[in-house]
Amino acid sequence: MLGASGFSSTNLSNTVAVIVREDDSIVLVDAGLSEATCSNPGKSVGHLRARFLGIKTTTADSVAVQLEQLGYRRQAVKAIIATHLHFDHVNGVRDFPSAELIVSKDELDAFSWRHTDFGYDKRDLKLEQRIVPVELDGDARDGFARSLDLFEDDSVHLLDTQGHTPGSIAVSIATSDAQFMHVGDAVYTVNELNLVNGSPISRVIRWNKDKYRVAASALRVAAKTQTLVPSHDAATFAALPKAPRARRAE
Ligand SMILES: [Zn+2]
Numbered sequence: 001m002l003g004a005s006g007f008s009s010t011n012l013s014n015t016v017a018v019i020v021r022e023d024d025s026i027v028l029v030d031a032g033l034s035e036a037t038c039s040n041p042g043k044s045v046g047h048l049r050a051r052f053l054g055i056k057t058t059t060a061d062s063v064a065v066q067l068e069q070l071g072y073r074r075q076a077v078k079a080i081i082a083t084h085l086h087f088d089h090v091n092g093v094r095d096f097p098s099a100e101l102i103v104s105k106d107e108l109d110a111f112s113w114r115h116t117d118f119g120y121d122k123r124d125l126k127l128e129q130r131i132v133p134v135e136l137d138g139d140a141r142d143g144f145a146r147s148l149d150l151f152e153d154d155s156v157h158l159l160d161t162q163g164h165t166p167g168s169i170a171v172s173i174a175t176s177d178a179q180f181m182h183v184g185d186a187v188y189t190v191n192e193l194n195l196v197n198g199s200p201i202s203r204v205i206r207w208n209k210d211k212y213r214v215a216a217s218a219l220r221v222a223a224k225t226q227t228l229v230p231s232h233d234a235a236t237f238a239a240l241p242k243a244p245r246a247r248r249a250e
Contacts, residue, residue, distance in 0.1 A: 018067070030090070032091070160215075163206060178227065188230055
């Protein structure tokens, strides 16, 4: 997992999952903020928004640069799975020229039509030619009403967690010895699952309360068998295995 502790006022992390496949191609879950945004957040996301969110980053915090420092080429990233399309999750997609962006169809529809959502930034996908919308039309799985076995090999499952946004998904990843679930912003912290109605930040930034509750109850069950990883949960990030453990591509 890679992260940037760039949200200084509240010390939020921004966790990206890195999946190195057997053919050495890389799949990311989310892409964080781009290299350009990290080098100058005020210019890229707006000075007001950057100040409001307290974003303090440098170029080295971008996922592309962190991967390169670990010995991975950014061209090796062939797919990015978006948990949802808020800018702090997909702004960095532009740094990966060989990657297609996999996103739930519901989320892409919301991104296209909801102009009032503070978290969507139309510029993020403006030039994007490689969007692959997917329907979660597989069976119910682990308490989630809809799912998709992305590579049809049981390694990566997309799970319906709509609530935070209309098409939010969680991504369950099986490694050789453990099971992780990147949940995006379905909940902001694992501890939030102890609160019936979510944390204050979740209550402010969510599209649908009832769907949020459905997702949260499925996540409570999932937490018993796998490690849940909310994007901005700094405590969870600190306890995760970090990317250098993986084999490096030549
Ligand atoms: Zn977020």
